[in-house]
Amino acid sequence: QQKVQQSPESLSVPEGGMASFNCTSSDRNFQYFWWYRQHSGEGPKALMSIFSDGDKKEGRFTAHLNKASLHVSLHIRDSQPSDSALYFCAASEQGGSAKLIFGEGTKLTVSS
Amino acid sequence: EAAVTQSPRNKVTVTGGNVTLSCRQTNSHNYMYWYRQDTGHGLRLIHYSYGAGNLQIGDVPDGYKATRTTQEDFFLLLELASPSQTSLYFCASVGGRGAETLYFGSGTRLTVL
Numbered sequence: 001q002q003k004v005q006q007s008p009e010s011l012s013v014p015e016g017g018m019a020s021f022n023c024t025s026s027d028r029n030f031q032y033f034w035w036y037r038q039h040s041g042e043g044p045k046a047l048m049s050i051f052s053d054g055d056k057k058e059g060r061f062t063a064h065l066n067k068a069s070l071h072v073s074l075h076i077r078d079s080q081p082s083d084s085a086l087y088f089c090a091a092s093e094q095g096g097s098a099k100l101i102f103g104e105g106t107k108l109t110v111s112s
Numbered sequence: 113e114a115a116v117t118q119s120p121r122n123k124v125t126v127t128g129g130n131v132t133l134s135c136r137q138t139n140s141h142n143y144m145y146w147y148r149q150d151t152g153h154g155l156r157l158i159h160y161s162y163g164a165g166n167l168q169i170g171d172v173p174d175g176y177k178a179t180r181t182t183q184e185d186f187f188l189l190l191e192l193a194s195p196s197q198t199s200l201y202f203c204a205s206v207g208g209r210g211a212e213t214l215y216f217g218s219g220t221r222l223t224v225l
Contacts, residue, residue, distance in 0.1 A: 004154075006154075034213060036214075041218075042218060042219075043116075043202055043204075043216030043217050043218050043219055044155070044202070044214075044216050045216065046213035046214065046215075049213065088154060088155065090155075099157060099160065099170070099171075100145075100157075100214060101157070101171075102147075102154045102155040102156075103154050104152060104153060104154040105154045
């Protein structure tokens with residue numbers, strides 16, 4: 001019944017490398033997408049949102065959305081050890097129920 | 113930055129016990145949520161609320177009750193706790209629906225023996 005699926009389950013990149021995360025939704029009602037990051041021992045924090053098809057760049061982070069294929073991705077360039085965390089994709093319906101549905105998460109480890 | 117405070121930080125109880133998890137937000141947000149986090153499942157929505165006195169059922173509500181007593185306070189109740197409810201619980205709040213981001217608390221780790 002999981003409506004938001006993430007891959008890979010875990011990811012290891014060297015410091016300075018590129019980390020890429022993928023997320024696919026099975027519900028065409030989802031119109032709003034977010035990426036959240038959770039460091040160990042903390043609650044998740046919103047990293048960035050994307051609501052329109054195409055790319056959105058914020059510093060080292062770039063999100064890409066393709067609503068036709070229900071696919072959203074996140075890329076981190078020049079990865080730092082401080083980027084090591086659990087990354088969640090989340091989605092909600094347009095103007096809808098206020099329910100935010102999360103994926104299973106991807107664990108990123110950046111080695112120095 | 114928006115503040116969401118959860119208590120207790122850790123809780124241990126026995127099977128059949130009663131547990132109340134507390135959440136307070138001081139952001140004047142309308143929407144509040146309870147999620148549980150388990151490895152391999154991500155964050156799953158238990159209950160949520162649009163405002164004081166309102167309660168909406170989430171995706172995994174069985175075994176849980178919730179009550180929103182004020183704009184600020186949202187409680188999660190486990191009246192007959194079971195080992196399957198051992199989890200990390202997060203409360204979150206958001207001002208409006210649709211486009212705004214959620215602000216999470218630091219979580220409550222619950223162990224049911």
